[in-house]
Amino acid sequence: xxxxxxxxxxxxxxxxxxxxxxxxxxxxxxxxxxxxxxxxxxxxxxxxxxxxxxxxxxxxxxxxxxxxxxxxxxxxxxxxxxxxxxxxxxxxxxxxxxxxxxxxxxxxxxxxxxxxxxxxxxxxxxxxxxxxxxxxxxxxxxxxxxxxxxxxxxxxxxxxxxxxxxxxxxxxxxxxxxxxxxxxxxxxxxxxxxxxxxxxxxxxxxxxxxxxxxxxxxxxxxxxxxxxxxxxxxxxxxxxxxxxxxxxxxxxxxxxxxxxxxxxxxxxxxxxxxxxxxxxxxxxxxxxxxxxxxxxxxxxxxxxxxxxxxxxxxxxxxxxxxxxxxxxxxxxxxxxxxxxxxxxxxxxxxxxxxxxxxxxxxxxxxxxxxxxxxxxxxxxxxxxxxxxxxxxxxxxxxxxxxxxxxxxxxxxxxxxxxxxxxxxxxxxxxxxxxxxxxxxxxxxxxxxxxxxxxxxxxxxxxxxxxxxxxxxxxxxxxxxxxxxxxxxxxxxxxxxxxxxxxxxxxxxxxxxxxxxxxxxxxxxxxxxxxxxxxxxxxxxxxxxxxxxxxxxxxxxxxxxxxxxxxxxxxxxxxxxxxxxxxxxxxxxxxxxxxxxxxxxxxxxxxxx
Numbered sequence: 311x312x313x314x315x316x317x318x319x320x321x322x323x324x325x326x327x328x329x330x331x332x333x334x335x336x337x338x339x340x341x342x343x344x345x346x347x348x349x350x351x352x353x354x355x356x357x358x359x360x361x362x363x364x365x366x367x368x369x370x371x372x373x374x375x376x377x378x379x380x381x382x383x384x385x386x387x388x389x390x391x392x393x394x395x396x397x398x399x400x401x402x403x404x405x406x407x408x409x410x411x412x413x414x415x416x417x418x419x420x421x422x423x424x425x426x427x428x429x430x431x432x433x434x435x436x437x438x439x440x441x442x443x444x445x446x447x448x449x450x451x452x453x454x455x456x457x458x459x460x461x462x463x464x465x466x467x468x469x470x471x472x473x474x475x476x477x478x479x480x481x482x483x484x485x486x487x488x489x490x491x492x493x494x495x496x497x498x499x500x501x502x503x504x505x506x507x508x509x510x511x512x513x514x515x516x517x518x519x520x521x522x523x524x525x526x527x528x529x530x531x532x533x534x535x536x537x538x539x540x541x542x543x544x545x546x547x548x549x550x551x552x553x554x555x556x557x558x559x560x561x562x563x564x565x566x567x568x569x570x571x572x573x574x575x576x577x578x579x580x581x582x583x584x585x586x587x588x589x590x591x592x593x594x595x596x597x598x599x600x601x602x603x604x605x606x607x608x609x610x611x612x613x614x615x616x617x618x619x620x621x622x623x624x625x626x627x628x629x630x631x632x633x634x635x636x637x638x639x640x641x642x643x644x645x646x647x648x649x650x651x652x653x654x655x656x657x658x659x660x661x662x663x664x665x666x667x668x669x670x671x672x673x674x675x676x677x678x679x680x681x682x683x684x685x686x687x688x689x690x691x692x693x694x695x696x697x698x699x700x701x702x703x704x705x706x707x708x709x710x711x712x713x714x715x716x717x718x719x720x721x722x723x724x725x726x727x728x729x730x731x732x733x734x735x736x737x738x739x740x741x742x743x744x745x746x747x748x749x750x751x752x753x754x755x756x757x758x759x760x761x762x763x764x765x766x767x768x769x770x771x772x773x774x775x776x777x778x779x780x781x782x783x784x785x786x787x788x789x790x791x792x793x794x795x796x797x798x799x800x801x802x803x804x805x806x807x808x809x810x811x812x813x814x815x816x817x818x819x820x821x822x823x824x825x826x827x828x829x830x831x832x833x834x835x836x837x838x839x840x841x842x843x844x845x846x847x848x849x850x851x852x853x854x855x856x857x858x859x860x861x862x863x864x865x866x867x868x869x870x871x872x873x874x875x876x877x878x879x880x881x882x883x884x885x886x887x888x889x890x891x892x893x894x895x896x897x898x899x900x901x902x903x904x905x906x907x908x909x910x911x912x913x914x915x916x917x918x
Contacts (some may be wrong), residue, residue, distance in 0.1 A: 524552030552602035734881025
């Protein structure tokens with residue numbers, strides 16, 4: 311009887327403890343730290359989780375000395391404790407102590423907050439050599455932290471390496487085209503380099519382009535569906551071909567020579583074709599045909615993203631040029647299977663295990679076939695980046711071509727029709743079904759493991775989920791699995807164009823499965839922003855890897871001082887997790903089992 315009473319009391323007390331703990335996490339998540347503090351007396355002081363929670367809340371309130379008393383009592387210190395110790399000591403101006411704890415953090419876990427704050431401390435103290443080292447380390451840990459490129463450029467500028475400073479500051483201007491400070495810094499570096507540098511740079515680029523050899527790949531035979539891909543839309547298209555070619559307009563056929571550059575330019579009086587031996591007005595639309603691929607200059611990928619690049623790209627198939635408003639619209643037309651040759655390696659590393667590459671090929675093909683039903687009356691079926699990235703012949707590898715060939719004609723079907731085969735880089739360990747409207751073939755808040763396991767997401771669960779690196783999921787072990795961002799006053803101004811001190815409130819209005827934010831209201835003194843939708847939220851918060859994140863707002867002297875984000879995964883989290891698929895393939899799972907892990911109640915069938 312005594313045992314029963316003891317157990318009942320234990321469970322009652324434990325239940326009460328969990329209820330209070332959940333309330334404290336709720337207040338923390340909603341930035342009402344004072345209300346959280348009022349519950350502290352109901353929680354035990356000897357529990358490491360409670361000590362960390364109390365210390366974190368005092369730190370976020372702006373009471374770092376109090377925070378330290380709790381952090382230092384924790385018996386089993388891990389990387390999180392060392393990180394918060396570093397943050398608290400930095401807040402108190404004790405930079406040497408902060409650096410030592412940040413370094414301890416990095417010795418245990420690759421956490422970008424630690425490397426970034428080390429870099430900023432060295433930067434503020436004008437130790438640009440060490441700052442450069444840690445901004446580079448930050449980019450190595452998480453290449454999506456765009457401000458690190460700016461500060462790295464500034465370090466190189468101070469170190470006299472103007473050429474590399476120009477490279478990184480140019481990237482920063484692409485990321486933040488409206489930031490006057492970054493634009494001024496780039497202009498300053500350009501003046502230091504001088505006109506001769508850029509003249510020489512242009513000469514080298516022109517020479518490289520002239521000498522570029524265009525491969526002549528073997529064409530695949532078969533009655534495959536054709537696809538039309540939007541490549542670019544601008545005033546001018548510059549190209550050359552690896553063999554002679556024909557330009558077919560509504561009223562004429564013009565012959566072109568191999569390995570010579572030609573330019574189509576839209577002017578006030580129409581579209582003109584320029585070449586070494588030709589200059590004439592041409593009617594639109596027009597088609598450009600050859601047995602060889604085409605080499606197109608300045609194809610932009612990832613605009614404003616951390617992978618932003620302008621790439622000279624080679625494309626199989628034919629080119630079609632349309633008039634689109636006051637621009638030329640360039641479309642690449644080719645077979646679906648050849649298109650996949652340029653998609654699979656652009657979406658997943660070509661060195662990935664062959665079964666993961668096959669899974670990617672089937673998913674990519676399924677997306678195309680479902681989409682083709684809806685685009686018959688349009689000028690193109692896909693943009694080169696929307697839905698999935700297509701990088702043409704530049705990206706092709708034998709391993710990815712083999713994956714496409716081995717799965718030729720195979721698609722994922724649900725009730726006899728191709729599914730919307732969503733995929734993303736990394737699910738962060740949790741699979742969702744609600745991002746684009748629920749689908750019966752997608753898993754809803756299931757852990758990325760076999761056998762399947764349902765996840766819970768209370769406020770406490772989310773705190774633990776976003777601040778740990780669980781190893782028992784297929785998508786773990788990647789740089790994209792967990793990520794962090796931290797913005798001090800200077801960073802916030804650069805990234806958001808506003809002072810962090812003007813920030814009054816952040817309200818999570820709607821949250822979906824797995825902790826993905828769906829609608830957020832951000833209130834400043836002078837304006838209010840309401841951001842809705844997974845991609846819009848990611849872009850608003852400085853182009854995050856995903857909208858699955860935890861927010862911490864740190865105050866100092868009653869004003870917001872730091873914004874800290876703890877995130878999981880890369881992409882929207884629905885369907886195939888590419889890095890999870892790679893891990894499954896490493897463990898010996900065949901591609902059909904991989905696909906059945908990420909999509910339920912499906913069939914994989916060969917339809918041509």
